[in-house]
Amino acid sequence: MSMPSSDAPSLLFDGADWDFDKVRRVHDSIEEIATTEMGLSTYPNQIEVITAEQMLDAYSSIGMPLMYKHWSFGKHFAADESMYRKGMRGLAYEIVINSSPCISYIMEENTMAMQTLVIAHAAFGHNHFFKNNGLFRQWTDAKGILDYMDFAKGYIMRAEERHGHAAVERVLDGAHALMNNGVHKYPRKKVPDLAADLQRERERQAYFEQTYNDLWRTLPKSPEGVHESRELADRKARLGLPEENLLYFLEKTAPKLAPWQREILRIVRHIAQYFYPQRQTKVMNEGCATMCHYHICHRLHQKGMISDGALLEILHSHTNVVFQPAFDDPRYSGLNPYALGFAMMEDIKRIALTPTAEDRDWFPDIAGCNDPWGALRAAWADYRDESFILQYLSPSVMRKMRLFRLHDEEQAKEIKVAAIHNERGYRDVRQTLARSYDIGRMAPDIQIVDVDLEGDRRLVVQHRVADGILLDEAEAVRTLRQLANLWGYEVRLIEVSAETDVVFKQHEDVGPSE
Template sequence: MTEPLYITSHTDWTPALIEQVWKEIELIAAEEMDLKPGVDIYPNSIEIISAEQMLDAYSSIGLPIHYNHWSFGKDFLKSHRAYQSGRQGLAYEIVINTNPCISYLMEDNNMVMQTMVMAHAAIGHNAVFKNNESFKQWTNAGSIVDYMIFARDYIRQCEERYGEEEVELVLDAAHSLAPHGVDKFKRKHHPRMSEEARLQKLLADEDQKQRELDIIMKKTSFKDVDLSEHDEGDSPEEEENLLYFIMKHSPNLPQWKREILRIVYKVNQYFYPQGQTKNLNEGFASFCHYYIMTRLEEKGFLSPDAFMAFLESHSAVIYQPVYTDRWYSGPNPYALGFAILMDLKRMCENPTDEDREWFPHLMGRRWQEVIKEAAFEHRDDSFVAQYMSPKVIRDLKLFTIGFKHGDGDEDDDTILARVTEIHDEVGYKNIRNSMARSLERINYVPQIVVKEADLEGDRTLRLEYVPYMGRAIDLADADLVTDYIDSLWGYAVEIDC
């Protein structure tokens, strides 16, 4: 007979207890949060792993299977040494956007922590993976594991055939371009076939493709290059996915190297939505674990000391250092996302006159509906622009800073910082807009586009940096990356900065 579920701060986890707790978590999520298993969340695979396995998951960027590369081993050793010396802790969990959704829980966690991270990852993150429009558009959770098995095996075969050093050089070059290897707009859909069948077809046709490429080079210019995988209306001059462009159009790149570029491109595309939804994803997961843990305590499944232990961990997760703190590194995505979603729930249940003025479209709606809409239909920039309220701005003490020359003299190099927006009606809007803009991808990945590829002449590839808000590009980094592009393109590469 199963013992009544009751967790204290000293309760150790057991497989049976985890299964029992998970049933209660699913029940609360389904009945109270409108997150129904099989409908709003993927089936879950909850796995308990060791610290060593968690470090290994770190090094493989959170995927259960990955190809070999020296950078992964470097990351593992760095994290392992920091962990052993006590300079670094480990995440409570890692969750993977797959179907079924895989949640790794640390074996060193006690039962309170295991309960919290199941609510956080297996409910919160899982629901965002399945329902958020960015993930629905850009990822296929059901195929990523199979694809990574293919990628791992293919790169091993390349190492055996062409040598580890040669493969490593291609991967180094591809990884250097990874931030510039995503499609921000969908390309044409092509009928799916297995990766193995597609690769066999490519290899079988390689000689024919090379002959066709030679003909194209002789009689066409850049504008005539075959762009069959581009959406109609795309212009090659506007191509921002450098990895894709080189994969498709590098004049003399062997097919096996093109396939490696395609693997890095596919993996990078898989992670693209996660970079666009960090705040709402972590905020929604934190909202879920807070609501579920609170309800478990109210229903008598958590003891008072267990709930206090949870609140201590929760407070650490959503802690926002002030800008004068030595360890301040910008807004904590857990804190910002959680604050916005909790405020939405408050506005639906107990609105103020200020809420009615700023968010009239939310009045009278169920909080479950509004929370899901915010988490599932936006990415970070639109999430903040649409839902960050004056109350959240006040609670987080947000403000903007502008810079100007010390005395207004152009010859004066002194730069002074000053607060440019305060907490008034205009200030709230400007702060919210500034925060939303700061979360756009252009702020951390410079826009570099293909300007020209002279396939008719000397085959020089010309790239162009498109400045954003007057920012200059780091010329030393640009030179290093250009060297890698040279090795893939095979001819001169120039970048206009």
């Protein structure tokens, strides 16, 4: 390898040490490549330098700079710090926040070469994906999230002062336990206006104080003789059942919750919804950022702006990031999202520039289009992991990563190789792998299906069982207990087949803890 230019003044930096002037120069040079050559469109950037301890703290509070306090964050911090101090794990080079401006945290321990990689990766790769991907545009309010988090932190602190730390923690414990089942999976309205939510909370509190009436407790029960099925249908229609967003139902319907408790559920629900697109785009988001830093850093080197040594340091870290252990490697824990995403995006670039006959058969729309960044930008905008893999995973990548499908039944004595590298096998492997990234299959389908508010108020929850996989008994009881604490009455869980509605198991009713 030889440096394109030996003119030292043309380098953006020389050596490992960094300062803010070097960071600014690198950012501006990266921005020039990202916007003019790659066509990236980003939110304004805000880059903040933090220590290793601050990075650990950011880990523990799910990466948000203004997160409220909860004991689980401290637990995560202690565990992460212990492993880091013992050398059993490293730290991420960066954390990036989906906000406008887009906040990228870089570690002060990084070398200048690593700061270059991080800025290209986070401040432009992730930033572009956050701004342009359809899921993020649909579900998140990048301009309002930081103000909303500031409101949330302040609201919970005031609630602790007024109602006590234990009472607030009890609500947060329950809300966090149900967080993954506290999102709307299908759009009900436009992106939440988080700024308007602040005013709405004040207005709702004022209205409640003016109109509260305790007489609702004395409502008579339904008259005798009403047909049970008709009554059940009317009740479900009135309550909007079945409801898969547990936190939303509790916020609107739980009989015993005070207004401040409902607001905390709403806060946790908004945060869960904010992270919902990230759960669906791990491969694409990391693949996009990795593809961007890889191309940008090579272009900086080609233009004589970084040295051979800097590029080699960057490539060393890049190689570690996209490393995919073999299935029999002790480090294997499934497909590395960085490796899969980067391999697929490099392949899209190859197909756009130098397609084979096979590529033209599989991808007629992009093969030989000579616009790789246009093809990539379109993919980044319009897909999530499941659909991206189903659309773009090529035979070339399957061969490179040695992917095939195994069919393993619990009762069978042998494992069957169900799909290999042939025309039919490629499509089978692609479909099977895409299905494994379907968020609807990754998390249990839990729905509230019935409650008689005029009767015993027992909440009936149903698990729609897929592939015959039932819930873990102990974990189910713990989660039901948290649900019952928020609901205020007993909760019943029934597990039924998602295909036939046949009842597999009915758990014992769980009531609130003392």
